[in-house]
Amino acid sequence: MHLLSNDEADAPDALYGTVKLALSACELHGGISVSLLAANVLIALYEFGQGLFPAAYFSTAHCCRMVYAMGLHDRKTATQLAPKPDTWTESEEQRRLWWAVLMLDRYIHVGFRFRPLAAESIAANELLPGTDADWDQGELSVNPLLVMSIEAATRVSPFARACQAAHLLGKACRHANDHATIVEVEFHFQEAQQLIHALRALMTMISNEALVIEKSHTLFAARGLCYSALLLLYDLHSCVEVDHVEAVGSNTGLRLQVQQFAIDAFKVLIADIVGFAKQLREHVASRGMESVPPFVLQCLYSSAATYAWYFRETGKEDHLSCLAQLRVILGQLQCRWPVAREYLELLKGTETVYDGANFQ
Numbered sequence: 001m002h003l004l005s006n007d008e009a010d011a012p013d014a015l016y017g018t019v020k021l022a023l024s025a026c027e028l029h030g031g032i033s034v035s036l037l038a039a040n041v042l043i044a045l046y047e048f049g050q051g052l053f054p055a056a057y058f059s060t061a062h063c064c065r066m067v068y069a070m071g072l073h074d075r076k077t078a079t080q081l082a083p084k085p086d087t088w089t090e091s092e093e094q095r096r097l098w099w100a101v102l103m104l105d106r107y108i109h110v111g112f113r114f115r116p117l118a119a120e121s122i123a124a125n126e127l128l129p130g131t132d133a134d135w136d137q138g139e140l141s142v143n144p145l146l147v148m149s150i151e152a153a154t155r156v157s158p159f160a161r162a163c164q165a166a167h168l169l170g171k172a173c174r175h176a177n178d179h180a181t182i183v184e185v186e187f188h189f190q191e192a193q194q195l196i197h198a199l200r201a202l203m204t205m206i207s208n209e210a211l212v213i214e215k216s217h218t219l220f221a222a223r224g225l226c227y228s229a230l231l232l233l234y235d236l237h238s239c240v241e242v243d244h245v246e247a248v249g250s251n252t253g254l255r256l257q258v259q260q261f262a263i264d265a266f267k268v269l270i271a272d273i274v275g276f277a278k279q280l281r282e283h284v285a286s287r288g289m290e291s292v293p294p295f296v297l298q299c300l301y302s303s304a305a306t307y308a309w310y311f312r313e314t315g316k317e318d319h320l321s322c323l324a325q326l327r328v329i330l331g332q333l334q335c336r337w338p339v340a341r342e343y344l345e346l347l348k349g350t351e352t353v354y355d356g357a358n359f360q
Contacts, residue, residue: 003046019043034082034094037066041100048108049294051339060108063101064118072098073120088140095143096129096159103166103225103295109173110228110298117174122146122167128160132218158218161206162295165225168199172229176236189258192237196265199230217283217291223276227299230269235302238262270303274322277303277329284329289336297333300326301343308347323347 003012003019023043026036040063047056071078072094085091105119123146130141144156146167156164172195180188203226210216210223237258277300280292304326311319327347334340 001042004042004049016046032066032070032081034070034090034097037063037070037072037097037101038093040066041097041104044104045294048104049337049339051342057108057112060101060104061118064105067098067101067119089135089138092130092135092141092143095127096135099129099159099163099166102170103162106166106170106173107225107228107295107298110169110232113173113232114177116177117170119170121170121174128163129157130160131155131157132159133157158213158215158222161202161209161219161222162225164202165206165222165229168195168202169225169229169232171195172199172232176232186254189237189254192233192258193261196230196233196261199226199233202226203230217287220280220283220291221293221295224293224296224299227269227273227276228295228302230265231299231302234262234266234269235306236262238266266306270306271322273299273303274325277326280329281332284332289333292333292336294337294339297330297337297340297343300330301340301346304330304343304347 003016019039020043023036023039026032040059044056044059044063047053047059067073070082071080072082075094082094085094102119102122105117109115109117126146127143128146129135130143133139134141142155144160146164175188175191175195178184178188203223206219206222206226210219213219276296280296284292304323307319307323307326310316311323327344330340330344330347334344
């Protein structure tokens with residue numbers, strides 16, 4: 001927790017090494033507990049935010065194995081190594097840790113594609129975390145289902161929205177990993193359409209909620225995860241190469257339909273992310289960057305890289321303007337999440353004639 005507070009006065013590199021050694025010592029002595037899992041989740045988040053790769057990738061997978069070892073993924077049938085929770089608060093803590101691990105596993109895969117996820121898919125009847133306010137106060141709260149009717153009146157918290165977004169991001173990652181055969185390719189394209197429809201529906205719900213709740217910044221993580229999932233799907237299907245699988249028989253029309261939709265939707269999506277970047281800049285200017293989660297960084301970088309590619313292809317100045325706006329927010333967030341500095345390094349060489357003052 002102290003590492004994540006970003007207090008550079010206390011030599012974070014030395015403290016990071018000390019914590020890693022302490023966690024290893026706990027495991028060597030057979031100490032496995034909910035608190036140890038929580039500490040490993042915080043370390044994985046710290047490594048990701050600092051741009052410590054592949055350490056963050058390994059730590060996230062390690063968290064997944066700890067969850068499976070403890071049986072937290074299936075508390076009904078799997079042998080439980082942790083004591084049975086006596087209270088709803090303890091049970092909720094375990095549920096939130098499981099979802100946090102899933103979120104990290106799905107998100108880190110976006111930047112390290114075509115590798116299997118460390119955690120399995122989630123059942124539709126899985127329970128989401130309860131409301132954040134009740135959790136903070138130790139009050140009993142309703143736990144909504146992961147998939148429920150759109151007419152349901154149950155209130156879904158911002159953290160639960162992020163869990164729903166992570167669930168769909170996981171489905172998008174698995175879809176991207178598929179190598180569809182001639183027999184499977186039609187189902188592959190249909191699945192892409194269904195995933196895009198589900199993500200856009202969730203994105204609409206989250207955007208509408210952001211307009212009415214007081215702390216709209218609490219939905220930044222959910223929005224970042226949704227954007228990352230859509231970017232992954234649009235990128236995958238807008239750049240389909242015509243080969244012996246996609247170009248044959250009755251699949252040709254469906255492939256062209258999905259590809260054209262992805263190309264058109266891609267442009268709309270990255271324009272939306274530029275608007276999201278403006279909201280982030282306004283939030284940072286008024287409230288600081290402590291409440292901006294690292295889950296927004298991937299979509300900002302991917303959109304910036306896409307605009308850089310568009311500018312090289314077309315030479316249009318509006319693409320350059322959008323790229324500059326995205327670079328500005330990444331530059332601001334690098335003080336909180338140094339991995340943003342790595343993204344800026346990857347964007348180095350994309351010529352710009354704008355500075356951040358133009359976009360305040």
